[in-house]
Amino acid sequence: MNSPILSIRNVSKVYASGHQALYDINLEIQRGEIFALLGPNGAGKTTLINGICGLINLTHGQVTINGFDHVRHYRQARACIGLVPQELTAEAFEKVWNTVSYSRGLFGKRPDPALIEKILKSLSLWDKRHSRLLTLSGGMKRRVLIAKALSHEPPILFLDEPTAGVDVELRKGMWDVIRELKNNGVTIILTTHYIEEAEEMADRIGIIRQGRLILVEDKLTLMQSLGKKELALELQRPLHALPAALQDPHISLSADGRRLVYTYDSQTGQTAIASLLSRLYEAGVVYTDLQTRQSSLEDIFVDLIKEDA
Ligand SMILES: Nc1ncnc2c1ncn2[C@@H]1O[C@H](COP(=O)(O)OP(=O)(O)O)[C@@H](O)[C@H]1O
Numbered sequence: 535m536n537s538p539i540l541s542i543r544n545v546s547k548v549y550a551s552g553h554q555a556l557y558d559i560n561l562e563i564q565r566g567e568i569f570a571l572l573g574p575n576g577a578g579k580t581t582l583i584n585g586i587c588g589l590i591n592l593t594h595g596q597v598t599i600n601g602f603d604h605v606r607h608y609r610q611a612r613a614c615i616g617l618v619p620q621e622l623t624a625e626a627f628e629k630v631w632n633t634v635s636y637s638r639g640l641f642g643k644r645p646d647p648a649l650i651e652k653i654l655k656s657l658s659l660w661d662k663r664h665s666r667l668l669t670l671s672g673g674m675k676r677r678v679l680i681a682k683a684l685s686h687e688p689p690i691l692f693l694d695e696p697t698a699g700v701d702v703e704l705r706k707g708m709w710d711v712i713r714e715l716k717n718n719g720v721t722i723i724l725t726t727h728y729i730e731e732a733e734e735m736a737d738r739i740g741i742i743r744q745g746r747l748i749l750v751e752d753k754l755t756l757m758q759s760l761g762k763k764e765l766a767l768e769l770q771r772p773l774h775a776l777p778a779a780l781q782d783p784h785i786s787l788s789a790d791g792r793r794l795v796y797t798y799d800s801q802t803g804q805t806a807i808a809s810l811l812s813r814l815y816e817a818g819v820v821y822t823d824l825q826t827r828q829s830s831l832e833d834i835f836v837d838l839i840k841e842d843a
């Protein structure tokens with residue numbers, strides 16, 4: 535096993551107000567992956583990112599970045615990180631080229647115009663290199679922040695809500711940008727409260743809720759193991775109520791009585807369906823059509839939040 539590029543151990547955060555935003559977070563990020571930290575607003579995503587990146591002090595715990603302790607070896611650890619913050623902050627009158635080059639200098643790196651050119655081109659900002667930031671759209675400003683974060687060639691990039699407030703069309707463009715970064719070998723940790731975004735982008739997903747990391751799982755495993763399937767049957771004659779033989783918490787009848795929905799675990803699929811169909815037959819219920827549907831990450835997430843509440 536390769537050693538993780540980022541290791542977070544027993545991290546907690548209590549703000550000066552007394553509010554505890556993080557509880558005993560443990561997490562390891564592998565080199566080259568895209569990890570999505572998914573959770574509702576106020577869950578503690580930004581607190582965790584800012585704590586890792588040294589923008590705020592953590593109350594407890596250790597963070598090791600590329601082998602460097604993020605407090606004892608702050609400079610080396612910070613040099614391994616590019617951070618694109620949630621809030622769009624940039625010097626409005628600066629020009630794109632200058633602000634990105636300047637960011638590189640902040641990390642004590644020699645100027646490298648060829649690299650800056652490559653970064654700007656990869657983010658479709660080359661044509662805008664002489665534009666002042668205030669003239670750019672929100673989506674372009676976000677890309678400038680990504681360019682700044684990449685200017686010192688960090689192996690790890692944090693993106694805090696990269697598409698919050700970005701419209702659907704541009705969001706897809708941003709996803710392409712992030713995938714491209716991964717292809718170039720950058721390890722990516724992004725936070726999002728859009729389930730769709732985690733489902734689309736991530737190799738692994740961590741779900742955070744009220745300061746607790748309640749689940750960390752490979753995305754596909756998560757979808758398979760927690761995934762439920764639904765079988766929907768269109769009935770030939772509407773039912774007023776479920777017959778006694780079909781009373782089962784997994785079976786529900788639509789309000790108009792025309793549709794019966796059966797929910798089952800994907801693991802027990804075959805047998806579950808066979809037994810349902812024979813029960814229908816015995817109860818004399820005739821159906822004209824049937825469809826199955828795999829639950830999406832959204833259904834899983836809603837279930838998790840519900841069970842944990
Ligand atoms: N500076 C602060 N002082 C006190 N509480 C804070 C501060 N910043 C954030 N919080 C609280 O900590 C919790 C987590 O916030 P945050 O990390 O921003 O969540 P997220 O990024 O998941 O939306 C929230 O309840 C928020 O109100």
Ligand SMILES: [Mg+2]
Nearest residue numbers: 579580620695
């Ligand atoms: Mg946040």
